[in-house]
Amino acid sequence: MVALALGILGLGIFALRVRREPRRLGNGVVLLIALAFTVIGVIHTDSGSALSLLAAVIVVLSPLLVLVLAGLLIVNGVLMVRREGLRVANLLSFGLGVVLLAPYVLFVVALYSQNLWFAATLAAITLMIGYIGFVLLAFLLYSFVYLRLPYPRTPAAIVVHGSGLIGARVPPLLASRLDKALDVYRGALSLGRRPLLVTSGGKGADEAVAEADAMADYLIAEGLPAEAILREDRSTTTRENLLYSRDLLASLGAPIPVVLVTSNFHALRTGILARKLGLPATVVGSPTAFYYVPSAILREFVGILFEHKWAHTLACLALAALPLLAVATLPADPGWH
Structure with a gap:
């Protein structure tokens, strides 16, 4: 006993x-x-x-x-x-x-x-x-537990983290994050809140445009108003995604609560890093192709060990x-x- x-x-x-x-x-x-x-x-x-x-x-x-x-x-x-x-x-x-x-x-x-x-x-x-x-x-x-914790249904801001482009095209992994962000945004709209939506990602050496711009174009094509989107186009890492998005939101009066949208395998590490950077935010994970998950989780775990x-x-x-x-x-x- x-x-x-x-x-x-x-x-x-x-x-x-x-x-x-x-x-x-x-x-x-x-x-x-x-x-x-x-x-x-x-x-x-x-x-x-x-x-x-x-x-x-x-x-x-x-x-x-x-x-x-x-x-x-x-x-x-x-x-x-x-x-x-x-x-x-x-x-x-x-x-x-x-x-x-x-x-x-x-x-x-x-x-x-x-x-x-x-x-x-x-x-x-x-x-x-x-x-x-x-x-x-x-x-x-x-x-597993963290992905099932509740998040604010009427956030003031939603930040979508980039994950790389194929030229100027949004690949399936990033599209999944954007679709999840749209779900969160539309859910907030149905409850009477119109949050800002931040697309976060700079331009890589092998990319034709900044991730933030390609992500914004994807969201607009899905019906999101252009005026609802803020573009953070400097970041190249998760840490920079968080820092630059935090600064961008702070310039607008730091609207809270904030929801961060990333892939499900990346959610816990993103939340841990957000806590360390002093960003009050809840992380929501988007689905990932099953064959991609083991390697991705392993990279996340190694990153957490290194911290x-x-x-x-x-x-x-x-x-x-x-x-x-x-x-x-x-x-x-x-x-x-």
Whole structure:
């Protein structure tokens, strides 16, 4: 019953954290741990071993998640090559899947060869991968929840983030964002609000026009009044999308609330970055083609890890030290070398 009580308490803490500030990856960590305690409490009532069972679940589940991820990346890499052609960029997910799979294969080889230090080194690598797997699971879980949180139905401004053009043409990924922004805009109109709509994106080296202009033309062709559109045509990154759009809205008196529209895989990271930049905004995600999602989510996750690279590095190093210290303190075994 202790585990169940801890799980319910954790879910309550999660709800309070989301109410206070939903744009934090830590919310996903709290939710994942709370759910684990809740499940353990439901299926296992011996409170004395609840913590050890939770640890076992995490130790087993995290590497398994990485193995599943490795398999999905390899399959996705094959699919990307079939759909998009044989290019280095399309082989990235396949290559990463192989890299993630390699330590597990080598660990089995090390155990079979009975090389203790080799096995300990690979166990250290596996623990680090397991930690990343745990954080990834928290990220995936909370991304799913975050996309389903309510957003203001009558925003004062809607900002659509660019994602690249093909020459001067809006590709399907960006069209999906614009269609979602139109849904939000029309929903606000039906409730008596006429929000501003900001198209945010500069001109890339391989683009014929600025993304903001191509996006505005798309919206106008869909029936949006030209006077309802503001164009932010300088940004080249998500951070700049947010900064320049914030400055543009501030020049008009900083109308709030603000809704940011991006792809579903990019929503949580956009929200986290908006919080760090002090932009009070809610993020709405648009649908993405299924074969594009694994690679896109992976890039988002790497970006989030990089935001707190030192904390994650220290956690990985601490975990990696455990099997090495264990081997160093074990008595010599003549069967191992």
